[in-house]
Amino acid sequence: MTVIAELKGVTKTFDAITALDDIDLRIHKGEILALLGPNGSGKTTLLRILALIQKPTKGEIYLNNVKVTDKNIEQKRLETTLVFQRTLLLSTTVYNNIAYGLKIRKTPKTKIDKEIAKVLKLVRLEGFEKRQAKKLSGGEQQRVALARALILNTELLLLDEPTANLDPKNASVIEEIIATINREFKTTIVMATHNMFQAKNLPDRIALITDGKISEVGTPTKIFGSLSKTLASFAAVENTFAGTADITENGTTLVDIGNSVQIEATVQSNGKVAVFISPEDIIVSRRRFESSARNAFKGRIVEISDLGSVVRLRIDVGKIFTVQITKRSFNEMGLNLDTEVFLAFKASSVQII
């Protein structure tokens, strides 16, 4: 596998704070790599260092097998671009914003015009050229910022929480665009996120970051399948509970997670453990129903988040569970805040860490 970018022993300190601590990371050509970690874990700093707009305190950066130095940094910067989490547009038209990087690269105007029309179509903002960028809505501004980066067609595209401040509709548009450009233009993408769903569905690989350290790198299946200790320690992780495990007569494990909630798992374990149930593995119904699922609870909906095609529910059964269902199911079941529902999941869906 070709390595497009590599960090070797990268450390970044701000005064007394260590934002990144001895990071080694290889980014493969053509992949989507998600940097997953809670806020303040160092994701943004890592992206800024990869974008060559922040210098590491220690360590080396390689882009396309060439070491980045003070001499070649401005040249190497052209090979990568970063879309900031906070959209920062220039006080001018959408056209001028998107044309910025191409003008710097001395692209002829006819080509710029053509490319802008193309990229605006891609981000679904056709005909927006003459609009004042700062007068657009938040979602539209974020798409202009994305278009401004996409038009450069850099081999490496860095995205800092590309959907963090967006409504679900705009967020899913952006997610689709990210998948499209990776698939069609083979653009290598590194994106920071603390959104578990995004991390699970979009990337080829995930790098887990906590406290400025990469604790684990692997495919989503590997990371979510054998849930690591770091992932479980994330405050952001849903459905992770600490409890005491006992092996039952049937050979299954019963984990008491408090508030009289007991979870049955097929994996055998004893003593203090953490358990994780993936939000997609939980079935929601309005009536109690007979099934083979060993775990069934009654609860109330305490939070509803619309994520586009899917809806995320937070359900209080004594402990709060996060459940992900399709928008269609959500509508058909007529769910609302405070609706009484039943949860069910198989003992085999319970992962013990």
Add this chain to the structure above:
Amino acid sequence: MNEILEGVIKAFQLIFSGDPRVFEVTLRALLISGIATVIAIFIGVPIAMFIALKNFPGKVLAKGFFNTFIGVPTVGLGLILFIIFSRAGPLGFFGLLYTPTAIILGEAILIIPIVVSLTTTAIEAVDPDIMNQAKTLGASESQASITVLQEALSGIFLAGIASFNRAIAELGVAQMVGGNIEHWTDVLTTTIALETQKGNFALSIALAIILITIVFAITITVNIFQRRRK
């Protein structure tokens, strides 16, 4: 009272009849202050960029220095420049005293602090990450700085206008280093002062009306411009 009224009427007659003296003095004042403003911008904006964008020891001190000198008394500055430009002074050999060039230089020095202070504030008001944003889109250090400057443009424009107004309206420097020599270094303010002393109220009032109109017109234009940009 009559004398004042007569003066005002005569003043308007002078303005609207296109009196050559009124015209000449106004033009000279506009030219001298205009050139002084351009010089001040060329020197002041880079200083402001340095102060606003770089971190260096004494940054606060530098800002304080320029802020303080915004309020420098023009006569005081005029006197210092008079000494420097006079024949016995360190720059005496240039023979600049009592020339339009001396007034231009003097006014430029007078207004550089205004340009620096207002431009620094304008640049600092631009999101500091714009610089990084520009760089990640491929801009070099200097291209990124220019982008920041463009974002601060309305503030810099305001700095230029405020400086021009100060230059055209000041008397001390023009009087001390210009000497108010007729057809050579007489500008609006110095002529108003002289003609008033001579009792030639009509000309004084005419020039004062022009001076005030220029300053007001510019200020109003700037306000409209600022509102449009928002």
